[in-house]
Amino acid sequence: MDIPTEQPIGRPADDAAGQAVRQPSGQPEGRVAAAVAAAVHAVREIATVGEIPGMSDDALLAAVAAIEDVGRAVDAVRVAVSSEVVERSRPSLGSERLSRRKGCRNGYELLARVTLVAERTAVARARLGASILPRQSLPGEVLPAKLPLVAEALDAGALGLDAVSAITSMFAVVAGRAEPGLMRAAERALVGSAVGVDADTGEQVVPFTADQTRVQAVQWQTVLDPDGVQVDEDHARVGRAITKTGSHGGLIRYRMELLPEIAGRLERLFDACLTPKVTGRFLTPEEQAEALVTGDERTPAQQRHDVFAAILDAASRSAQMPTIGGAFPTVLVSVDAKELQAGTGAGWIDGIEEPVSMQAVKQFACTGGIQKGYFGPNGRLIALGSPDRGFTAQQRRGITLRDGGCIIPGCSIPAGWCETHHVEEHSRGGPTHIDNGVLLCWHHHHTIESSGWEIRMRSGVPYVRPPVWIERERTWRRATKARTRCGTKTATTISRT
Numbered sequence: 001m002d003i004p005t006e007q008p009i010g011r012p013a014d015d016a017a018g019q020a021v022r023q024p025s026g027q028p029e030g031r032v033a034a035a036v037a038a039a040v041h042a043v044r045e046i047a048t049v050g051e052i053p054g055m056s057d058d059a060l061l062a063a064v065a066a067i068e069d070v071g072r073a074v075d076a077v078r079v080a081v082s083s084e085v086v087e088r089s090r091p092s093l094g095s096e097r098l099s100r101r102k103g104c105r106n107g108y109e110l111l112a113r114v115t116l117v118a119e120r121t122a123v124a125r126a127r128l129g130a131s132i133l134p135r136q137s138l139p140g141e142v143l144p145a146k147l148p149l150v151a152e153a154l155d156a157g158a159l160g161l162d163a164v165s166a167i168t169s170m171f172a173v174v175a176g177r178a179e180p181g182l183m184r185a186a187e188r189a190l191v192g193s194a195v196g197v198d199a200d201t202g203e204q205v206v207p208f209t210a211d212q213t214r215v216q217a218v219q220w221q222t223v224l225d226p227d228g229v230q231v232d233e234d235h236a237r238v239g240r241a242i243t244k245t246g247s248h249g250g251l252i253r254y255r256m257e258l259l260p261e262i263a264g265r266l267e268r269l270f271d272a273c274l275t276p277k278v279t280g281r282f283l284t285p286e287e288q289a290e291a292l293v294t295g296d297e298r299t300p301a302q303q304r305h306d307v308f309a310a311i312l313d314a315a316s317r318s319a320q321m322p323t324i325g326g327a328f329p330t331v332l333v334s335v336d337a338k339e340l341q342a343g344t345g346a347g348w349i350d351g352i353e354e355p356v357s358m359q360a361v362k363q364f365a366c367t368g369g370i371q372k373g374y375f376g377p378n379g380r381l382i383a384l385g386s387p388d389r390g391f392t393a394q395q396r397r398g399i400t401l402r403d404g405g406c407i408i409p410g411c412s413i414p415a416g417w418c419e420t421h422h423v424e425e426h427s428r429g430g431p432t433h434i435d436n437g438v439l440l441c442w443h444h445h446h447t448i449e450s451s452g453w454e455i456r457m458r459s460g461v462p463y464v465r466p467p468v469w470i471e472r473e474r475t476w477r478r479a480t481k482a483r484t485r486c487g488t489k490t491a492t493t494i495s496r497t
């Protein structure tokens, strides 16, 4: 750390604390106050002498690690004092409880008021303390710590709160179901890995991050409580759910509680279709070029939504899908023909209360087709036009053979999940013909009018050109991802200018 040697970080606090300890009064109040004042002074000193922007990379990282040491030491004391406040505010003390005497409903509220932290933070600190630290059962009698090694490592500033809570929350789950000897072995192994000591050999090893500790704790859980996995799974099976929880700001909310294997399959589908930068993989040069070409500015959450839309599209087209009244599950959207023509107003999806934009209606019409109904002045349906079914399955197979997937360069949504788009709008006379249909994923179809990407058919072959903010020259390029045409890779290797 680039801190002048004549002024080491630790010394002022040590000295001040040492003086405080040597004070003849011997009152804990005085010693704590002096130590805290010295610690605060020392930490402020670090901020001013550190000159952070001028530090070298290595010095900066060393400083980050050293400051975290300070944070851990502070956290250990915070946990201890917080759980003591809650202990003194326990309901069994009646009107004598600390929180009551200070006018608060419980210890957590008292902590929040005194420290100004969020109440959930106060709860987390106090509960963490209660789960590991020794407790007085009767005045003068101190029970042993519930997790002595965790308590010791926390106290020594070697374990951070994230790691501690990863370990304690696992032990809380298996408590009373695991064999005591195994519990001790698990605690030794978990604390050892987290502080960087091999529990068997005592050798120094690279310490685990809190996230790695959490994963390791879950593995130990299956050892400590092997039946628990089945019990948990049985509970989970009962609890599995997809629930519609309401709507807000034009979005319909769902809560999904998925079994691990279902979540795993969903993640695999997301991974396969998200842009590489989202999945955090290292990119090949070709993928880098693609990522630039796509100019994808969607957040990972938005991308997952769009992949989900594509999955639904594929599922509803699947021949295995159960039919409703003899037809594939069809989404009905009603809209006023004049409004559709004018491009203003809203459409209504059967079974959903919220309106959808004309943009979304057009997308439905482009892919799914239209059937016109004619109403008389009294609201009676006078005539029903013949349905325009959109592209047939056979036409779609042909288009898939030609396009191979969403034709926007860099987009990885596969053909089976794409919608068929009329290049020349159907309402403007564009035919439902292979030479006028291309594959677009839900997202690129939804944004085709606003994204700046343009599509043109030349003798039955789709060409695309990027928006000006991706490529100034806006060159038309032949677009295909068909495996049989891998010689034509130009569309995926252009770079952003």
Ligand SMILES: [Zn+2]
Pocket (backbone or CB within 6 Å): 406, 407, 408, 411, 412, 413, 440, 441, 442, 443, 444, 445
């Ligand atoms: Zn796409």
